[in-house]
Amino acid sequence: MRVRGVDRVAKLHDDEVDIDASLVERLVAEQFPRWAGLSARVVEGSGTDNVTFRLGDELAVRLPRTASTSGQVEQDLAWMPRLAPYLPVPIPEPLELGRPGQGYPFSWGVYRWLPGEPFDAASGDAVAVARQLAEFVRCLREVDTAGAPVPSGDPFERGTPLTPRDGMFREALDEIREYFDVARVLASWEESLAADTFDGPARWIHGDLMSGNVMVADGKLSAVIDFGTARAADPAADVMPAWWIFEGESRKAYRQALAVDDNTWLRARGWALSLSIIAIPYYRDRNPDTIPDGQAYVADLLAD
Secondary structure, three states: OOEEOOOEOOOOOOOOOOOEHHHHHHHHHHHOHHHOOOOEEEEOOOOOOEEEEEEOOOEEEEEEOOHHHOOHHHHHHHHHHHHHHHOOOOOOOEEEEEOOEOOEOOOEEEEEOOOOEEOOOOOOOHHHHHHHHHHHHHHHHHOOOOOOOOOOOOOOOOOOOOHHHHHHHHHHHHHOHHHOOHHHHHHHHHHHHOOOOOOOOOEEEOOOOOHHHEEEEOOEEEEEOOOOOOEEEOHHHHHOHHHHOOOHHHHHHHHHHHOOOHHHHHHHHHHHHHHHHHHHHHHOOOOHHHHHHHHHHHHHHHHO
16 A cells, blocks of 8 residues: 655544644654654555554554544454454454544554555456455355444444435535436436335445455455444445446456345445445545546446
8 A cells, every 4th residue: 555755634524633644653652662763654545534554564553533433443453353263354453552642632543554555446357356355245244243333323324224315415416416417316316215125134344345445465355454334234335346446347246246136236336326426525625636536436326
C-alpha cells in the first residue's frame, strides 16, 4: 500500500478531529515506548472512518476520525483473533490498544502491517481473485455468530433492510439530478426495494469489501482489511464487490462462486447503488477526487 509524507490529514467530516503523523509518533512514544522513534506515514486512501499510518516497516496505526466510529478499534481487538483462524487469508492483527492522549480523544490501535496492494480489476487475474474473495466470504459466513455485533437499527449500518434508506436516497438523488438519468436510477432502486427481505439466520459480514480493503500480492488475494462494519447481518452486504471491484467475467465468477439468488443480488445491488448516490453529494466538496468513481459505479450498476 502506498504511503505519503504529508503532515496533516485532510478532513472529510464536520466533526472530525485533527490527525497527523506527528500526533501518531507522540502517542506511540508516550504509550508504547518500545516503538518510539519509528516514523509514521499516512496510507493513501486509508478510509473515511479511520486514518491508517504505516509505522516503521512492520506496524500500522489506525485512528478513528470521529466519535461515531471510535468503537471500531475495540471491536477489532475483540473479534479479529477469533475470526482469523477460520479465514483463508490474513486479516488485521491488533497488537495494542492505545488510549486517548496528546489532545486526541479516542482509543486507537497498533496492528501488524499486512503486505499487498489494493485490488485493481485491470491488473492480474480478476476472475481468480473473484473466486478467492468468494471463498473468503463463504468462510466468514460459516463462523459462529454467538455474541457477534448486530445492527442497531441505524439505516447506515451495512446488512440492514433497504426501506429505511429510501428517504435519504431520494433526497441525495435530488441534489445530483444533473449527473444521472433519474428515472433509470429510481427504476433500479425500486426494483431492489421490491426484492424479498432477508429472513434467514444472520451471518458474519465484512460489509466494506471495496478495492482498498481487498489486498493482492503476486496476482492473488493476500489479505482483507478494515473490519469496522463487520457484524452478523444480511449476507447480501458482501455481494456488493460484484459491482464495487469486479466487472464482466469476474463479476459473473463472484456471483457463481457465492451461488447468489436473484433476491440477494437485488438487495446487494440496491445497497451498492444507495451508498454511491448518498456519498456523491456528501463528498462532492469534501473529497471531490472520489466523485468520478462514484459516478462510474452508478453507471455500472444501472447497466446490470
